Amino acid sequence: MLNVTHLHTFYGESHILWDVNLELPAGHALGLLGRNGMGKTTLLRSVMGMVRPRSGAVRVMGRDMTGRAPYEIARLGIAYVPEGRGIFANLSVRENLVMAARAGADGRREWTLARVLDTFPRLAERIASGGQQLSGGEQQMLAIGRALMTNPHLLILDEATEGLAPRIAAQIWQVIAGIRASGISTVVVDRNYRTVLAHTDAVLLLEKGRVVLAGDSQELKTDHERLARLLGV
Numbered sequence: 001m002l003n004v005t006h007l008h009t010f011y012g013e014s015h016i017l018w019d020v021n022l023e024l025p026a027g028h029a030l031g032l033l034g035r036n037g038m039g040k041t042t043l044l045r046s047v048m049g050m051v052r053p054r055s056g057a058v059r060v061m062g063r064d065m066t067g068r069a070p071y072e073i074a075r076l077g078i079a080y081v082p083e084g085r086g087i088f089a090n091l092s093v094r095e096n097l098v099m100a101a102r103a104g105a106d107g108r109r110e111w112t113l114a115r116v117l118d119t120f121p122r123l124a125e126r127i128a129s130g131g132q133q134l135s136g137g138e139q140q141m142l143a144i145g146r147a148l149m150t151n152p153h154l155l156i157l158d159e160a161t162e163g164l165a166p167r168i169a170a171q172i173w174q175v176i177a178g179i180r181a182s183g184i185s186t187v188v189v190d191r192n193y194r195t196v197l198a199h200t201d202a203v204l205l206l207e208k209g210r211v212v213l214a215g216d217s218q219e220l221k222t223d224h225e226r227l228a229r230l231l232g233v
Contacts, residue, residue: 001026001154001185002047007056009039009046016042018210020056026153029186031196031217034206035232040189041083043206044158048080049073061153077105077153083162083189085143089132093123096131096142097149104151110182116145119175137168144175154185161190173199193231197221205230 004022008015017039024030034040045051047058052067059065060076074080088096097116103109117124120141126134134142140161147155160176161169169192176199180186190196197203197217205213207230213220220227 001028001061002187003057003059004043004047005057005059007043007046007053007058009042009051009053009056011042011051016209017046017053018208020206020209020211022204022211024154024185024187026185027183028202029180029188029200031193031200031203032187032189032206033193033196033203033213033227033231038206039209040206041158042209044080044156044187044189047073047156048078074150075105077151079147079150079152079155081140081143081147081155081157081160083158085139087131087134087139087142087146089130091131093127093129093131093134093142096146097123100146100149102150105153108151111148111151113149116148119148119178120145137164137172140164140168140172141175144172148179152184154187155179156187158189159191160188161192161195193227194221 002024004020007017007020009017020043032040042051046053049068049070057064057066060073060078065073097113122138123141123145126138161172164172173195176188180199188196188200197220200217202215203217203220204211213230
């Protein structure tokens with residue numbers, strides 16, 4: 001599904017990502033961990049074509065998409081929920097969802113407006129509300145729902161539950177589990193490493209733009225001391 005090899009990304013003269021490698025098989029879930037400022041969002045933006053890597057390669061479903069435009073990458077079935085959500089504040093919940101609706105890269109239309117609203121009943125209750133009227137949790141539900149309306153093969157979530165109340169965060173994780181069970185590949189960034197480990201097949205931990213830990217989520221569940229040290233928690 002996704003293969004990143006020897007990726008180096010710069011912002012100006014600042015070297016942000018150093019020789020990053022990542023492999024995500026179809027139908028699998030990957031957790032991306034690291035403290036603030038360690039390169040997680042830059043890695044996602046490099047994958048999505050929002051930042052052009054200086055060197056290395058990004059392959060999506062076997063196709064070299066290094067530095068290609070974001071819309072070209074999205075057309076292959078990649079949906080991105082950015083940190084900050086990026087919903088349209090002047091559009092209603094319905095409009096935010098419907099404007100993104102399209103068949104998947106293989107013609108699938110499994111994620112319809114009705115299915116998204118069934119997955120997020122709170123959005124159904126707020127269907128006519130403007131984006132600016134929603135709580136943080138509702139905005140995150142809307143951002144995920146909008147991504148699902150594109151019927152993606154891969155869903156990337158940056159800071160999946162940042163700033164959300166524990167009850168709302170738990171609801172988001174339930175939805176992520178359902179998405180994973182449906183066969184959609186996922187890449188998830190979140191500060192709660194224990195929950196990330198519980199909802200992924202593998203994890204990648206970045207420190208100062210370098211991969212310092214990579215492995216099977218189940219195996220790393222017992223390595224709390226090393227994870228806590230690397231994450232500063």
